[in-house]
Amino acid sequence: MKEILERINQQFNCSAHEHQPENLSWVQLDKKQLVPLLSYLKHTENFSHFVLLTAVDWIENNEFQLNYLLTNHELHQDIAIRVMIPRDEPEMITAHHLWQQIATYQREINEMYGINFPNSPRVNESFLLEGWEGIPPMRREFDTKKYSEETFFPRPRQEGKDPQTHMKQKLYPDEE
Amino acid sequence: MSEETKHNNQPENTEESNKFPKEHLQKRTVYSPDGEKIEIDPLQDYYLQDRPERRDPRYRVVEKFLNWARSESLWILGFGTGCGSIELPPLTTPRFDAFRFGIAMRPTPRQSNVFIISGYMSIKTLKRAIRSYEQMPDPKYVVALGSCTINGGMYFDSYNTINRLDKYMPVDVYIAGCMPRPEALIAGFNKLKQRIKEGRAEGANEYVQRFDEYKANQKQIIKDWNMPDYNW
Ligand code: SF4
DSSP states (O other): OHHHHHHHHHHHOSOOEEETTTTEEEEEEOGGGHHHHHHHHHHTSOOOEEEEEEEEEETTTTEEEEEEEEEETTTTEEEEEEEEEESSSOBOOOOTTTOTTHHHHHHHHHHHHOOBOTTOTTTTSOOSSTTOOSSOTTSTTSOHHHHHHHHSOOOOOOOOOOHHHHHHHHHOTTOO | OOTHHHHOSSOSSHHHHOOSOGGGGSOEEEEOTTSOEEEEOTTSOSSSSSOOOOOOOSOTTTHHHHHHHHHTOEEEEOOOOSGGGGTHHHHTSTTTOGGGGTEEEESSGGGOOEEEEOSOOBHHHHHHHHHHHHHSOSSOEEEEESHHHHHOGGGTTOSSBOSOGGGTSOOSEEEOSSSOOHHHHHHHHHHHHHHHHHTOOOHHHHHHHTHHHHHHHHHHHOOSOOSOSOOO
16 A cells, blocks of 8 residues: 555655555545546556545635545555635536546535535536525534524423433332 | 436436427317217326315214224325334234234325324425325324424434424324334324224314415425425
């Protein structure tokens, strides 16, 4: 794995390093270099399995983090690629031509975080949240509790018996 | 579009999906095998145009008997939502044996009269559930399972799951717990039977009576309302 990482570092001018657990390595990259790296890993280094694509909202740094996870089944090695994109212009280059399933992940992330992937197939159709309006719900400025209280008729709390003492009295009335 | 869409079974745009010849979509007159003349308009929905109507008991004298009969054949719609759908299959196994109570599972809403909402309900599922509920024939009953249907349960603050089921469809029996065991479900069914026998399980009529209110609540959260208003 070390040699692979060195080759990556030379070619893409980044600092790929191994990490715990043992068979996972991390690369942080510029957003323009992502697709070349993915295609290099897929075609040259035999990372044939695309595992997942997720996003993280770092609202403090005004950034979104995108994680691409690949696996090489011959070496039993994973490599995670991390791309930071600014929150102000949430846009990322699509990679669906390398693995088809990326299109689905991109659709989901577009809906949940509002990160746009131009030219990804069906990316703007509604997917999980049918007809969602307003801030995408996985962004951290979205207050889900407030939204739920405003939308879903919360049932007022009932003053009543404490369940523990009530059940104790009912089931074991003699015990103290 | 790109190559991905070709692998998709659903056609991408409407032009492709409208494979019917145009004249098939136009109004026309057809003749049935016994010579009856029928005017049809393929773009019109014949069953879904009217508001539901209240159905009062027609035979007051035998209504008690009918209620007894209804209470002894509860046919569940096999529609599982949330964690509770895992608790339903054991009901039909020999250990709990729900058949002895006259409880059977049915695959389609047209054949069933009990709708078990078995847990949290996302907006997306609610849309389907309303459709299924409306398609069930009268008299129909709703059993709400688990605390998620009562007050949201542990998803009380979720942006995508409803808190109270009774705002969207009339509920006959609640079964509390997270998750209630199959025994609790059977207890709930006994309660439902009791209610039916007493003639108090009038959910379908209540739905008709407060139809506007229910529809307003439903439409408030289901933003892309792309189904008919009346689904009977
Ligand atoms: S009440 Fe509990 S078990 Fe039932 S659906 Fe909600 S979280 Fe799941």
